[in-house]
Amino acid sequence: MAKLTNYMEFIVRQELPAVMESRTDVCQCRTCQLDIMAFALNQLPPHYVASEGGHIHTMVNIASAQLKTQVLVAIVNALNAVAKHPRHRVKKGLTTISRR
Numbered sequence: 001m002a003k004l005t006n007y008m009e010f011i012v013r014q015e016l017p018a019v020m021e022s023r024t025d026v027c028q029c030r031t032c033q034l035d036i037m038a039f040a041l042n043q044l045p046p047h048y049v050a051s052e053g054g055h056i057h058t059m060v061n062i063a064s065a066q067l068k069t070q071v072l073v074a075i076v077n078a079l080n081a082v083a084k085h086p087r088h089r090v091k092k093g094l095t096t097i098s099r100r
């Protein structure tokens with residue numbers, strides 16, 4: 001079924017794990033991960049595309065290199081913000097997301 005996808009969110013989801021893994025100073029738990037995603041996406045303009053069964057039309061891929069750079073900047077800003085002000089004080093080691 002066709003649905004509307006925020007392509008920015010798609011790129012953030014794609015790029016976030018690698019950037020987070022490189023930042024050992026940032027808590028890797030799901031709460032912080034979602035905070036980082038929210039913070040990054042709030043800085044970015046939404047970029048909605050119609051997708052069919054998870055397939056995003058190739059037209060969007062033309063712009064993706066530029067969008068990806070924008071997204072990476074937003075993710076780094078978000079990581080810095082969450083590193084300074086984590087949602088919780090104690091690191092939740094047990095809820096840490098599993099690494100590949």
Ligand SMILES: [Zn+2]
Nearest residue numbers: 027029031032
């Ligand atoms: Zn956390």
